[in-house]
Amino acid sequence: MAPRKIIIDTDPGQDDAVAILLALASPEEIEVLGITTVAGNVPLELTTKNARIVCELAGKPDTRIFAGCDRPLGRDLVTAEHVHGKTGLDGPTLPEPTMPLQDRHAVDFIIDTLREEPEGSVTLCPLGPLTNIATALDRAPDIGPRIKEIVLMGGAYFEVGNITPAAEFNIYVDPEAAKQVFGCGAPITVMPLDVTHKALVTKPRNDAFRALGTPAGIAVAEMTDFFERFDKEKYGSEGAPLHDPCVTAYLIKPELFSGRHINVEIEITSELTLGMTVADWWGVSGRPPNATFMGDLDADGFFALLTGRIGRL
Numbered sequence: 001m002a003p004r005k006i007i008i009d010t011d012p013g014q015d016d017a018v019a020i021l022l023a024l025a026s027p028e029e030i031e032v033l034g035i036t037t038v039a040g041n042v043p044l045e046l047t048t049k050n051a052r053i054v055c056e057l058a059g060k061p062d063t064r065i066f067a068g069c070d071r072p073l074g075r076d077l078v079t080a081e082h083v084h085g086k087t088g089l090d091g092p093t094l095p096e097p098t099m100p101l102q103d104r105h106a107v108d109f110i111i112d113t114l115r116e117e118p119e120g121s122v123t124l125c126p127l128g129p130l131t132n133i134a135t136a137l138d139r140a141p142d143i144g145p146r147i148k149e150i151v152l153m154g155g156a157y158f159e160v161g162n163i164t165p166a167a168e169f170n171i172y173v174d175p176e177a178a179k180q181v182f183g184c185g186a187p188i189t190v191m192p193l194d195v196t197h198k199a200l201v202t203k204p205r206n207d208a209f210r211a212l213g214t215p216a217g218i219a220v221a222e223m224t225d226f227f228e229r230f231d232k233e234k235y236g237s238e239g240a241p242l243h244d245p246c247v248t249a250y251l252i253k254p255e256l257f258s259g260r261h262i263n264v265e266i267e268i269t270s271e272l273t274l275g276m277t278v279a280d281w282w283g284v285s286g287r288p289p290n291a292t293f294m295g296d297l298d299a300d301g302f303f304a305l306l307t308g309r310i311g312r313l
């Protein structure tokens with residue numbers, strides 16, 4: 001089977017970095033048409049720089065990277081340096097990137113690609129706030145029906161929130177963009193906190209990355225070490241959750257995940273629950289399903305895949 005054509009829309013972020021490494025290490029299943037960056041975990045200038053650092057770490061400096069929106073559609077940017085560190089990629093010491101940045105805007109790249117590639121052949125993989133995707137859909141409504149699938153990390157239901165008691169970070173930062181994306185009619189698969197909080201980098205899993213002995217393996221171990229300091233304090237968990245790699249792992253091995261095709265709506269007006277993903281898990285609303293909302297994953301299978309693939313880089 002031909003590899004699946006994807007655009008990764010991202011705000012790296014250590015877990016974004018691992019998601020990108022997994023995609024770039026998996027050319028049999030995934031063809032990365034381009035990486036588009038967005039403001040999120042840290043401001044745009046840093047997410048764009050980090051995307052370049054990660055592609056060089058993967059040994060893929062020919063990957064095309066496009067800078068996108070530097071702020072949410074209608075709100076001030078909220079960032080997460082308290083989780084990811086000042087650079088967004090704290091942990092390992094990595095060289096300043098030298099690979100070029102493309103001079104087209106990310107939103108133009110997304111629109112042009114969906115128009116140029118055969119209808120139903122391009123999958124969008126958002127790993128950050130949904131600003132670029134919503135802007136593209138708004139500017140070019142004809143691209144909506146051409147999208148094969150949107151596989152995104154965002155939201156939560158039983159795990160409720162991480163940036164507020166009710167909301168997950170990616171959706172909270174740009175809830176209006178999320179509302180537009182969830183209403184666009186394209187097939188959507190969601191990796192919410194309900195899944196990603198089960199993808200925990202325990203000590204043995206971190207050791208396995210380090211034991212690869214490669215620059216990528218060691219960098220992943222150091223990134224998850226950094227991440228873990230924050231998460232342990234917050235959740236007292238046995239390791240840091242690796243949120244974004246769930247998206248790229250799903251493209252390679254969907255059987256690792258299970259969920260339900262349900263209705264998911266985004267709260268955009270309440271001050272108290274802004275950015276909440278109201279997921280009709282029990283089917284009580286009568287609203288039509290618009291997303292496959294994942295609820296569980298095979299964590300051992302996920303980490304076996306991740307370690308094996310990172311080891312190829």
Ligand SMILES: [Ca+2]
Binds near residue numbers: 010016041128244
């Ligand atoms: Ca992210």
